[in-house]
Amino acid sequence: MPYRDKDIEKQYFSISEVAELFDVNTSLIRFWEKEFDAIKPRKNKKGNRLFTRKDIETFRTIHHLVKKKGFTLDGARKHLKTHAKEAEVNAEVSERLENIRATLVELKKRLEQE
Numbered sequence: 001m002p003y004r005d006k007d008i009e010k011q012y013f014s015i016s017e018v019a020e021l022f023d024v025n026t027s028l029i030r031f032w033e034k035e036f037d038a039i040k041p042r043k044n045k046k047g048n049r050l051f052t053r054k055d056i057e058t059f060r061t062i063h064h065l066v067k068k069k070g071f072t073l074d075g076a077r078k079h080l081k082t083h084a085k086e087a088e089v090n091a092e093v094s095e096r097l098e099n100i101r102a103t104l105v106e107l108k109k110r111l112e113q114e
Contacts, residue, residue, distance in 0.1 A: 011052065012042065012051065013050070013051045013052075014048065014049070014050070014051075015041075015048070015049045017051075018051050018056060018059060021059075022059060022060075029049075029059070032059065035073050035077070036058070036062060036076075036080070038058045038080065039051075039055050039058050039062075057088060060088075060092070060095065061080065061088045061091040062080070063091070064087070064090065064091035064094055065079060065080075065091070068094060
């Protein structure tokens, strides 16, 4: 049976794809890459950054700490060193809750239109 595109998960993501996922500029992605040792994208022959799913999970955690929780970069760095797993789980739960909220808000709008 031939593979379909949706059956094959991407292994690497471009910097623009990562920036789009988090609704930030690519410059912020490059900046955080320099600030946090945990982010280590590969580079292709052209020098373009290629981010793994692990890098994206790390970005999600950093984004949650800095943009949602108000941590400074230094504070986020220290928190990641001492509470990495907890921070990752909290970021994932927060994102899921935000998605559920967005779905409920959309459902409410549809119901009000009927």
